[in-house]
Amino acid sequence: MGASIKDVAQRAGVSVTSVSRVLNGEKYISKELLEKVNRAIEELNYSPSHIARSLKAQKTNIIGIIVPDLTNHFCSTILSSIEETASAKGYNLLVGNIAENMEKELKYLHIFQTMRVDGIIVMHQKFDERILAFFENAAMPILFSSIKAPSSAHLSVMVDDYQAAFDATEHLIRSGHTKIAFFGGDLQDITSGLNRYRGYLEAMKQHRIVPDERFVKFGDYKLPSGRRLMDEILQLDEWPTVVFAASDDMAVGALNCALDRGVRVPEEISIIGFDGSAITEVVRPSITSMEQPVEELGRKSIEYLHQLIVNPEFTFDGDIVLGHRLVERESSRARR
Amino acid sequence: MGASIKDVAQRAGVSVTSVSRVLNGEKYISKELLEKVNRAIEELNYSPSHIARSLKAQKTNIIGIIVPDLTNHFCSTILSSIEETASAKGYNLLVGNIAENMEKELKYLHIFQTMRVDGIIVMHQKFDERILAFFENAAMPILFSSIKAPSSAHLSVMVDDYQAAFDATEHLIRSGHTKIAFFGGDLQDITSGLNRYRGYLEAMKQHRIVPDERFVKFGDYKLPSGRRLMDEILQLDEWPTVVFAASDDMAVGALNCALDRGVRVPEEISIIGFDGSAITEVVRPSITSMEQPVEELGRKSIEYLHQLIVNPEFTFDGDIVLGHRLVERESSRARR
Numbered sequence: 001m002g003a004s005i006k007d008v009a010q011r012a013g014v015s016v017t018s019v020s021r022v023l024n025g026e027k028y029i030s031k032e033l034l035e036k037v038n039r040a041i042e043e044l045n046y047s048p049s050h051i052a053r054s055l056k057a058q059k060t061n062i063i064g065i066i067v068p069d070l071t072n073h074f075c076s077t078i079l080s081s082i083e084e085t086a087s088a089k090g091y092n093l094l095v096g097n098i099a100e101n102m103e104k105e106l107k108y109l110h111i112f113q114t115m116r117v118d119g120i121i122v123m124h125q126k127f128d129e130r131i132l133a134f135f136e137n138a139a140m141p142i143l144f145s146s147i148k149a150p151s152s153a154h155l156s157v158m159v160d161d162y163q164a165a166f167d168a169t170e171h172l173i174r175s176g177h178t179k180i181a182f183f184g185g186d187l188q189d190i191t192s193g194l195n196r197y198r199g200y201l202e203a204m205k206q207h208r209i210v211p212d213e214r215f216v217k218f219g220d221y222k223l224p225s226g227r228r229l230m231d232e233i234l235q236l237d238e239w240p241t242v243v244f245a246a247s248d249d250m251a252v253g254a255l256n257c258a259l260d261r262g263v264r265v266p267e268e269i270s271i272i273g274f275d276g277s278a279i280t281e282v283v284r285p286s287i288t289s290m291e292q293p294v295e296e297l298g299r300k301s302i303e304y305l306h307q308l309i310v311n312p313e314f315t316f317d318g319d320i321v322l323g324h325r326l327v328e329r330e331s332s333r334a335r336r
Numbered sequence: 337m338g339a340s341i342k343d344v345a346q347r348a349g350v351s352v353t354s355v356s357r358v359l360n361g362e363k364y365i366s367k368e369l370l371e372k373v374n375r376a377i378e379e380l381n382y383s384p385s386h387i388a389r390s391l392k393a394q395k396t397n398i399i400g401i402i403v404p405d406l407t408n409h410f411c412s413t414i415l416s417s418i419e420e421t422a423s424a425k426g427y428n429l430l431v432g433n434i435a436e437n438m439e440k441e442l443k444y445l446h447i448f449q450t451m452r453v454d455g456i457i458v459m460h461q462k463f464d465e466r467i468l469a470f471f472e473n474a475a476m477p478i479l480f481s482s483i484k485a486p487s488s489a490h491l492s493v494m495v496d497d498y499q500a501a502f503d504a505t506e507h508l509i510r511s512g513h514t515k516i517a518f519f520g521g522d523l524q525d526i527t528s529g530l531n532r533y534r535g536y537l538e539a540m541k542q543h544r545i546v547p548d549e550r551f552v553k554f555g556d557y558k559l560p561s562g563r564r565l566m567d568e569i570l571q572l573d574e575w576p577t578v579v580f581a582a583s584d585d586m587a588v589g590a591l592n593c594a595l596d597r598g599v600r601v602p603e604e605i606s607i608i609g610f611d612g613s614a615i616t617e618v619v620r621p622s623i624t625s626m627e628q629p630v631e632e633l634g635r636k637s638i639e640y641l642h643q644l645i646v647n648p649e650f651t652f653d654g655d656i657v658l659g660h661r662l663v664e665r666e667s668s669r670a671r672r
Contacts, residue, residue, distance in 0.1 A: 031375075034378070035371070070412050080435070083406075087435070092432070094431065094447070095430070095432075097416075097419055099419060101423075108428060111428060252618060259620050283618065284619070
């Protein structure tokens with residue numbers, strides 16, 4: 001650890017305020033003070049990064065946000081909701097788009113640290129040890145939005161992905177579907193990969209339906225992977241009656257594949273997505289989706305992060321779990 | 337204008353390197369040098385922001401980017417292309433989403449300045465005087481991507497919006513359309529508002545077609561405005577045979593309005609957009625669009641900004657104008 005501004009003050013025999021006045025280059029400073037402080041800085045080898053840092057010990061009103069992929073419609077949807085509340089509270093958001101790359105994530109986290117952002121929101125999940133160590137040691141609050149925090153030391157604002165996938169699957173079963181295909185994400189993603197898959201499996205199990213393994217496939221949440229998986233499904237002798245995709249973008253990919261092959265949705269096959277992205281209402285037929293409360297998720301992420309920033313006493317006990325909701329649109333129908 | 341590090345050096349009668357050694361708090365600095373420099377700083381009222389600035393004279397490898405609206409599909413499409421090249425050149429992008437708000441734009445520009453980003457890319461157009469003054473006085477290179485720079489002092493990488501709109505309109509005329517509706521943007525936006533409108537008007541004029549004023553409408557480039565304008569069109573006694581929207585998002589809004597009212601596209605009415613956003617291939621029917629070369633636009637924006645950053649001798653003569661291209665998809669057809 002290098003010297004702090006306090007050390008400089010002590011060494012120079014002056015107050016911290018005086019040191020900071022010198023560092024800030026204020027106008028009316030006695031030559032004596034200037035020399036004392038500069039001598040102390042010299043003797044302590046007080047480093048430029050410390051000087052830069054002391055220059056902005058105050059709040060920066062900047063929140064850094066790590067997003068996995070800006071072309072993902074859920075990301076852009078939730079980002080615009082976060083932006084709105086952040087703005088209302090006087091924060092500026094700086095977005096680091098990591099394009100699913102952990103090296104980039106680490107770089108952005110370090111940039112945010114150097115900038116002394118007031119807080120960080122992470123919307124990406126799948127961390128290596130270096131990133132986990134950063135979270136552990138970070139000087140500023142970090143909040144996980146729409147994903148599970150890697151440890152209980154950090155707050156998550158999210159839905160219960162397991163329960164939401166369970167409810168979506170159960171809803172399909174109760175509407176008469178038994179041949180339910182599932183397009184999942186990366187199982188190493190606890191939140192949106194593993195938990196959504198587990199929810200699907202458990203609902204099937206509780207209703208004593210054995211999933212047809214030809215109907216259970218995994219992609220990367222993106223549109224082309226939904227298209228590719230649907231293409232595989234439509235080449236089978238027998239089709240599922242519904243495809244439940246673990247992201248809206250995969251659902252749109254599945255929809256496009258079906259439409260382009262002349263398969264009618266929902267008449268021949270229903271499709272439902274997960275997330276509540278704006279894209280569900282852009283395409284035709286519009287897409288039924290197990291929705292996260294996007295507006296609330298964005299708002300609460302900023303509200304809680306703001307608490308963590310301004311109130312060091314603020315404590316929490318577990319995640320902030322928001323309600324999920326199946327929104328039925330044109331892409332799905334009951335079987336009876 | 338405040339004093340520069342050069343002024344300080346001159347006043348102190350020492351080299352710029354010596355001043356920067358003092359500012360960087362280096363260890364072995366003679367008391368004499370220290371006093372000279374500090375006296376010059378005092379006398380010149382050299383400000384803290386200048387000190388902070390000099391402290392990181394080295395490259396930060398950060399590029400700040402001002403985007404108008406992340407939910408705009410053209411923005412996210414081009415951003416992901418910019419991201420790719422930036423990343424390959426070792427830059428990290430920090431995105432400031434201004435949500436069409438000039439106060440925010442100014443804040444982000446100041447944040448980027450404080451952070452000493454290596455360069456700034458601006459994708460938003462419609463500047464007030466404070467923003468123009470910032471551009472004028474900025475310490476780092478600023479490049480305008482997909483929009484016209486406000487002065488020739490700055491470089492633009494863009495298409496010729498006027499010519500592109502002219503060509504799109506002429507293409508429609510040559511395919512037998514005469515009742516050509518135009519959904520424009522904000523005419524205060526020179527690039528995408530005024531120039532696209534002018535291109536449309538000029539093509540109509542050259543082909544001696546008088547635009548039906550009921551068919552010429554203005555929105556805000558966003559999907560809901562395309563939907564609203566189309567709704568007005570479909571309530572007329574007589575319809576145009578094609579709608580040319582000045583953004584792909586407005587074209588998608590127009591498409592959805594038509595489909596939801598049971599109007600067949602392109603059988604009853606054709607729709608074409610402008611931009612080359614990924615959304616044109618997501619919706620069905622897919623959307624014909626006068627496309628900007630998105631990949632090239634992103635790549636060249638970074639390549640030229642990189643030149644401006646690393647090579648102070650780099651000069652340019654006018655804008656970098658890239659080719660546009662009409663990509664025909666399912667939403668439009670010829671009239672003969």
